[in-house]
Amino acid sequence: MFIIFNLIILGLVGLIAYWWANEGLFSAFIHMVCVIIAGAIAISIWEPISMAMLRGGNFDNYAWGIVLIGVFTVSLVILRVTADKLMKSNVNFPSWANFTFGSLCGASAGVISIGICLIGSGFIQSTNEIFGYRGTGRDESNKAMIGKVGDPIWLDVASLTASFYGTLSVGTFRPDISGTPLLQYNPNIDELSTLVRDTFGGGKGQLSLTPDAAKVTSVAKGENGLFIVQVTFNSKAKDFGGQLGLASSQLRLIGAASGTQKPKVHYPFSWKQEVDDGTEHVFIYDDVSHYATSVPGRQETGIKFAFDTKDPNFTPRFLQIRGTRLELPQLSQTEVPPLVAMQYKGRQLTDEEIIEARDPLGKEIQHLVDSTSKIRRLRISTNGLPGTIEYDEDLFFIEGTLTTKWRQSGISAALSIKGIRADEGTGIVQVDISAGKSASFRDLISLLSESDAIELIDTNGRKYPPIGYYVSGEKRMQLSLTPSTPIRAIGELPLHILTASHPKDMILIFQVTLGEWIQELRVGDFTVGTCNVEVGSKRR
Numbered sequence: 001m002f003i004i005f006n007l008i009i010l011g012l013v014g015l016i017a018y019w020w021a022n023e024g025l026f027s028a029f030i031h032m033v034c035v036i037i038a039g040a041i042a043i044s045i046w047e048p049i050s051m052a053m054l055r056g057g058n059f060d061n062y063a064w065g066i067v068l069i070g071v072f073t074v075s076l077v078i079l080r081v082t083a084d085k086l087m088k089s090n091v092n093f094p095s096w097a098n099f100t101f102g103s104l105c106g107a108s109a110g111v112i113s114i115g116i117c118l119i120g121s122g123f124i125q126s127t128n129e130i131f132g133y134r135g136t137g138r139d140e141s142n143k144a145m146i147g148k149v150g151d152p153i154w155l156d157v158a159s160l161t162a163s164f165y166g167t168l169s170v171g172t173f174r175p176d177i178s179g180t181p182l183l184q185y186n187p188n189i190d191e192l193s194t195l196v197r198d199t200f201g202g203g204k205g206q207l208s209l210t211p212d213a214a215k216v217t218s219v220a221k222g223e224n225g226l227f228i229v230q231v232t233f234n235s236k237a238k239d240f241g242g243q244l245g246l247a248s249s250q251l252r253l254i255g256a257a258s259g260t261q262k263p264k265v266h267y268p269f270s271w272k273q274e275v276d277d278g279t280e281h282v283f284i285y286d287d288v289s290h291y292a293t294s295v296p297g298r299q300e301t302g303i304k305f306a307f308d309t310k311d312p313n314f315t316p317r318f319l320q321i322r323g324t325r326l327e328l329p330q331l332s333q334t335e336v337p338p339l340v341a342m343q344y345k346g347r348q349l350t351d352e353e354i355i356e357a358r359d360p361l362g363k364e365i366q367h368l369v370d371s372t373s374k375i376r377r378l379r380i381s382t383n384g385l386p387g388t389i390e391y392d393e394d395l396f397f398i399e400g401t402l403t404t405k406w407r408q409s410g411i412s413a414a415l416s417i418k419g420i421r422a423d424e425g426t427g428i429v430q431v432d433i434s435a436g437k438s439a440s441f442r443d444l445i446s447l448l449s450e451s452d453a454i455e456l457i458d459t460n461g462r463k464y465p466p467i468g469y470y471v472s473g474e475k476r477m478q479l480s481l482t483p484s485t486p487i488r489a490i491g492e493l494p495l496h497i498l499t500a501s502h503p504k505d506m507i508l509i510f511q512v513t514l515g516e517w518i519q520e521l522r523v524g525d526f527t528v529g530t531c532n533v534e535v536g537s538k539r540r
Contacts, residue, residue, distance in 0.1 A: 036109075041075045123197075135194030187263055205239050208324070245291040270284045284345075329519075388402060444528075518532075
């Protein structure tokens with residue numbers, strides 16, 4: 001089948017070359033110019049149109065390819081019709097010139113036309129090979145390393161086309177307005193077209209990602225060019241609404257480049273994710289059956305990907321997942337410790353080393369951070385509330401302490417407590433730090449002093465101490481709310497609840513500026529966890 005594929009490519013290019021050789025050099029040259037311009041138009045507007053069309057449905061897996069081929073075809077037709085209207089007569093050249101140079105112009109146009117169609121077809125969901133052609137993908141015989149798979153194609157029209165427009169993008173056709181040339185912002189699109197299709201089930205997985213389906217929340221750098229990138233995925237990233245599955249071939253860390261430089265491209269060699277028991281494990285991308293996956297039943301999942309660039313001077317510009325470009329936040333000032341780097345490379349750590357090698361990005365705590373003023377299980381009336389707790393006219397707790405049952409019977413809606421009051425311009429954020437949860441710092445207590453602060457940190461670096469907490473038992477809860485005197489150190493928390501042999505659940509309460517995005521929970525010098533949560537209104 002692969003030989004048939006090669007013969008089809010050669011036959012199509014040869015047929016186009018022969019056709020335009022018979023039409024004459026001038027006509028062949030005009031057609032080649034039209035093809036080059038149509039290709040430039042298609043590639044320049046291909047990404048923004050495709051991204052605007054992604055909605056999370058099944059069509060997303062065809063949008064990239066259909067837009068590229070469709071825009072190219074429409075542009076070429078318009079240019080050809082316009083050229084024929086403007087130039088109604090031909091220019092006569094000797095027959096040897098028509099055949100020699102006309103066929104070269106026709107062959108060039110054929111290579112670009114077939115190349116764009118082949119690249120576009122790679123972005124259309126199908127099997128991960130076409131007539132035995134795989135292009136670039138994970139090599140089953142070499143520990144899933146990314147590279148050319150199978151026998152080389154005789155005439156690599158896709159690679160020639162991508163290289164041609166990549167060179168033009170930093171030269172004659174360099175974009176002056178956006179300043180984002182193809183070579184530096186979407187390098188090797190011929191390889192990308194087959195990489196995104198290298199999914200589970202021989203190409204049955206999803207090969208697109210909507211722009212709002214994922215966000216890079218943290219980036220940390222280690223020695224010798226090791227980068228750890230944490231990405232939070234929501235339900236839109238899942239394969240057809242089921243479970244997320246990402247191969248190493250679907251992620252690219254693109255380096256910074258300027259002028260006519262070509263950026264370096266790196267793929268992840270391992271990843272760390274939460275598993276069913278709530279702990280995080282490192283997995284290596286050393287087999288084609290290995291995929292980073294989401295936690296079943298959870299709407300949002302955080303996964304850390306490790307890229308070993310082996311270049312201490314490498315500067316990442318952005319992360320690309322399934323063709324979608326994700327901006328990178330500022331690099332973490334905390335270096336990746338050597339033991340953490342070893343862990344990402346597959347080294348099994350001892351219990352002592354696990355404490356020492358705490359991940360500088362912390363754990364993924366997206367699902368444990370809730371921007372709401374409601375205490376979700378609490379159903380009680382203002383009738384009979386003790387004088388130790390204050391509430392306002394809107395039935396929101398202001399300050400004080402309370403021990404109560406979770407639910408009371410026969411509660412009037414008009415007298416039911418609504419939640420915790422947030423001051424004007426702020427919102428309430430609750431973080432579940434219960435033992436066994438990713439946001440817990442129980443294992444760090446022996447390393448901390450009672451004066452160490454506990455804080456939420458937003459994307460602007462502003463820090464927020466807790467204004468209270470509540471302890472959750474099976475039938476009763478204990479609330480301590482002190483916004484006038486926030487909790488400045490962990491010694492002010494009832495740590496015995498966290499360290500008990502049968503600990504109760506504990507939720508910390510914070511008051512954060514409205515509209516900010518929370519990105520980190522920190523205790524002392526330790527990052528406990530990272531997230532990407534917007535602070536909403538008090539009634540949310």
